[in-house]
Amino acid sequence: MTDMTDQVALVTGGGRGIGAAISRRLAGHGMRVAIGYSNSPDAAKQIADEYQGCTVHQGDIGSKEDCQRVVDEVMEQHERIDVLVNNAGITADRMMHKMEPDDWDRVIQVNLSGAFYLSRLVYTHMSERGSGRIVNISSVIGEQGNMGQANYAAAKSGLFGLTMSLAQEAATKGVTVNCVAPGYIETDMVAGVPEKVLDKIISGIPMRRLGQPDEVARVVEFLADPDSAYITGQVYSINGGLAM
Numbered sequence: 001m002t003d004m005t006d007q008v009a010l011v012t013g014g015g016r017g018i019g020a021a022i023s024r025r026l027a028g029h030g031m032r033v034a035i036g037y038s039n040s041p042d043a044a045k046q047i048a049d050e051y052q053g054c055t056v057h058q059g060d061i062g063s064k065e066d067c068q069r070v071v072d073e074v075m076e077q078h079e080r081i082d083v084l085v086n087n088a089g090i091t092a093d094r095m096m097h098k099m100e101p102d103d104w105d106r107v108i109q110v111n112l113s114g115a116f117y118l119s120r121l122v123y124t125h126m127s128e129r130g131s132g133r134i135v136n137i138s139s140v141i142g143e144q145g146n147m148g149q150a151n152y153a154a155a156k157s158g159l160f161g162l163t164m165s166l167a168q169e170a171a172t173k174g175v176t177v178n179c180v181a182p183g184y185i186e187t188d189m190v191a192g193v194p195e196k197v198l199d200k201i202i203s204g205i206p207m208r209r210l211g212q213p214d215e216v217a218r219v220v221e222f223l224a225d226p227d228s229a230y231i232t233g234q235v236y237s238i239n240g241g242l243a244m
């Protein structure tokens, strides 16, 4: 890995699950990581305490105003953002005929619109400097769909379109934009899946196991590297063979 000591990363949802593993990987390379969180300050602060130069930032990524405030805060404290990882995500699983429009709106707002708001704000700064890395955390659900996840699947598929479009706009500006699509990873989100359903899901994964957050984080770390300069508009699937 290239030395990333002077660099700054903003990782949304960076205190828990996959986001925590990403924050740790990047901070482990000496990056100052601005760890975004919405409801769990303790987890975010714990990581920030472990690594020098890391900071925590509260905000609802589904809110334009909060996104602006978080970016302003990070710029004020760190003066630059080299890497943006749009990782924050929520689920509100229901069979579609039972899904309330509010469940739809909220999941799209956080998982898709939030990535747009932040990318838009950070991209301006990155393109002016002529370098940057944006990594969007999608999901195997965006590749395949899933029973009970019409909202989540639509948002995660939407991230593919967002990634490819911004990647084309950013290609001559030194900014790369890529997607990582994790499968079922051992996090609180997956722990919320009913046991009977989860057993069925795991039996359909060729590796017959859940992934670990760090198995996703190592790919994000690779994409965040300044040397990964010729990779853009791509989707990296990390799913134990679930989707090939």
Ligand code: CAA
Residues within 6 Å of the ligand: 091, 093, 094, 095, 138, 139, 140, 141, 146, 147, 148, 149, 152, 182, 183, 184, 185, 189, 190, 193, 194, 196, 197, 200, 201
């Ligand atoms: N695969 C196969 N069968 C499934 C299924 C799935 N993914 N999801 C539901 N079913 C089946 C159930 O087993 C059940 O079958 P039986 O009637 O034969 O028992 C039938 O569909 C109806 O399901 P429920 O009785 O559970 O219906 P419900 O309305 O009470 O609940 C639900 C529906 C809320 C969608 C619930 O089934 C559920 O939470 N499913 C899990 C959804 C899921 O996979 N979420 C992934 C979260 S992790 C994540 O999103 C991270 C990521 O990126 C991968």
